[in-house]
Amino acid sequence: MAKTVAGPEIERLIQLLAKLPGLGPRSARRAALHLVKRREQLLAPLAAAMAEARDGIGVCSTCGNIDTRDPCTICVDPTRDHRTVIVVEDVSDLWALERAKALNAAYHVLGGVLSPLEGIGPEDLTIRQLIDRVEKGDVSELVIAVNATVEGQTTAHYIMDRLEGFEIRITRLAHGVPVGGELDYLDEGTLAAAMRSRTAL
16 A cells, blocks of 8 residues: 555545546646645636636536536527537537537537447437427537447437438538548548548549
């Protein structure tokens, strides 16, 4: 059993930091030490920002994004095409698409993907809320932007089946060769998807 070299408060800080994605025990120790050394410049503002986030941030009742307002900033933005809805697995995917500035549309966060092995069914996701949005008649196109995994594709097919019969255009992200990618470095699955999704020049 490893000896503790710091007081219980610092040990608790290390343990909590170690629970963050991408931080193991060693990285958490380094981060905690850095924060403690720079208490005034980093630790105090970080603690204040976290308290504000805890008290002020919630989940948007329309799309599932996280924000300090409900509906969120994206949902109330009048410059967006709200008739086009991009369906994503998680908020991190929404943020990635926003950084890319690829499409100025609305969003719908599923909260995950269907995974029978992990016991995640349709009732565990926001698929019902998505169907409700479509049933209201305010959506003309759904862009299915889930990850290219087996679970992601299963979820996409399930959503398409549930929306069969609606007058709505359903599209999905193209899968294949990334911009600037070299064929020799790509895996076989990516190359096969790129070949299937080939377009005319």
